[in-house]
Amino acid sequence: MYDLSGYYDNCSCNLNFDLINGNTEPVTVILPFCGMCNRNKYLQDSRKKSRLSKNDSMIFKEIIPVNTTEDQTQMVFIDAFLQNNRLDHLTQLMGYHPTYLENFLRTQQYLLRGDGPLPFHYRHYIAIMAASRHQCTYLIHLHEEEFILQNGDPDWLKGPTHIPKKIRNLFELNKLMAHRPWLINKSHIDKLTRGKDNWSLSELMQAICLIAHFHAMCSFVYGCGVRNELDHNGESLHRRLSMSDDSDSDTQGNEPEVKIEVLMERMKKLNEDDSDDPTEEERLKRFESIENQSVELISSSIPSPRVEVLKYCEDPEFCYQDFAKRDNLDSIPTFRAQDYNWEEHGFSLANRLLSDIGSNLEDRFNIAINLTYYTMGKVKNVDTSAFRCAIWNYIHCLYGIMHDDFNYSQVNQLLDRNLKSYIKTVTCYPERLTKKDYDSCMQEFRHSEKVHVNLMLLEARLQGELLYSLRAVMQHMT
Known part of the structure; x- marks a missing residue:
């Protein structure tokens, strides 16, 4: 005491x-x-520890204050503090969207502290492992502390030689889920569920959800430029982003951003024009065209990982490779959502192996993609459904997932090159994001709208990782 x-x-x-x-x-x-x-x-x-100075702000300089007068947001903040003994910057940013935040907190609370087969300290160590793939010290430090508070062995924090083999066996799955989930197959699940240090399917389901959740959280942390709550190393995330302002991250050159008025006109035309009904073959060609165009979006150089990250990360050089440039094109085909999707397959399998997790995730996905206040910048009464759908499906396209009911020509009509570059960086290698990348897009959007875009990146990425992983689990079970 x-x-x-x-x-x-x-x-x-x-x-x-x-x-x-x-x-x-x-x-x-x-x-x-x-x-x-x-x-x-x-x-x-x-x-x-020392707190950051007031000048060490995040990219989003406006967060919802603790003493907000919005009743719904205030109640969610209270719940967050009661759950976590903290009200962190992530929660305050998500506070722009309290309906989403409420469900997000419910899911995270269930994964980390609710009923489940994994010991509590295992859960936080898995969170650390997942965050290390993107060098996200913000999440690493938070869960190092939580790991100790859950009576985890401090020696585990020294490196992989100090952790149980059962945990080490997750390194390969963690690596593939973070960077190239299309490589995950039945053999990876077979290996984990057999032998002396095997995982039960319910344990593995919880581990997969934790890994995917914290990979996606890395994208949100970097996408919003969230600073460390407590400065463990004298360098805030915002400072790292600012140092890259003059980098050559945008080697292809910035293009003028599409103005909101133009974007609204394009969305209106898409909503009114139902004559474009491409054949299945034409849809595939459009998907592959968007897929190939994404290869041209070049990010900044890979930051050198620190020792504090390397000790949790096996094969740190392994990173995202464009799906269109993958090896063995024939053996790794496009993931067709009509053959395996969340609604018909992933949802039920997740609930079967880990009670209620599928339902919680389903709510999160639906809220993130359907959330709207019918505004875009300063303009009101706007139907943004086409824009939201284009973002969600473009993210899945980056992971080789094709939705047969979506017209991929809408991606180029609604998402300009700068926004697509930002989406790709935040989704696939968020540790490379620079402030220049952020400043080049969404310039007319409100803060809350930018947060919403990053929430969609979080959830679409999470769902993409889960689809590949759960498909492999299903193949193992059949």
């Missing part, structure tokens, strides 16, 4: 602190109930 005397005696926020599940332990990241006491100082001293 920590001695809190002298830090917040006679402070009105004392009651709030004590009521959080009877907790008098220092929280991992601070929710500033009150500026009258020195609790922040105590919490910093107790962990010997």
Whole structure:
């Protein structure tokens, strides 16, 4: 027990602190109930960490404040703090969309702290492993702390030689899911579920969901430029992005951004014109055209991973390869959603192996893609469904997933080159994102709309990884 005397005696926020599940332990990241006491100082001293300066802001300079007057958002923030003993910047950014945030928190709480076959410290170590694939120190540090709080062995944090072989066996699956999920097949599941240190299918289902969840979270963290809650290494994520402002990340040159007025006109025409009904062969050609065009979108150079990341990451040089340039074209065909999709296959398999996870994920996917306030920038009463659908399906295209009911010609009509480049970088190798990449697109969008785009990137990527992984699990079971 920590001695809190002298830090917040006679402070009105004392009651709030004590009521959080009877907790008098220092929280991992601070929710500033009150500026009258020195609790922040105590919490910093107790962990010997320093907070970032006020100038170390994130790309999104506007986050929903803790004392928001929006009732729904405030209630979700309270739930988030009760669950996590913190209200972090990610939660405050997602607070622009409280309906989504509520479901996101429910799913994450279930994966990390709910009923399930995996021990709690295993879950946080898997989160660390997943975040390491994209060098996301923000998530790595948060879950290193949570791992210790769940009585995890500190030696595990020294490197792979200190962890059980059962956990090490996940490294290959983690690597493939993060960068080239189309390489996952039945043999990977066979290997994990057999032998001395085998995984049960329910354990593996939970591990797969955790891995995919935190890979996708890396995309959101980088896409929003979220800073560290506590600065462990003297360098914030925003600073890393800012240092790349003058990089050669955009070697093909920026193109003028499509203005909102033009984009609205294109969406209106698409909604009104139902004459374009391509054949199945033509749809495939359009899909492959978009797929091949994505190869031309070049990102910045790969940042050198730090030692603190390398110890959790096997084969760090392994990274995303364009699906159109994959090896063995014949043996790895396009993933046809009509043959295996979330609604008809993934949902039921996920629920079967890990109760309720499929339902929670289903809600998240639906909210992310259907969420709308009928605005675009300063314009109101806008039907953005075509734009949202183009983003979602373009992300899946980057992973070789084709939806037969989507007209892929809409991608080039609604997503300009700069936005497609941003989407590809954030989805496939978010650690390479520069502030220049971010500044080149969505310039007329509101902050909340930019957050929504990043939420769609998160969820579409998550679903893509799950589709490949669950298809392999199904093949193993049949």
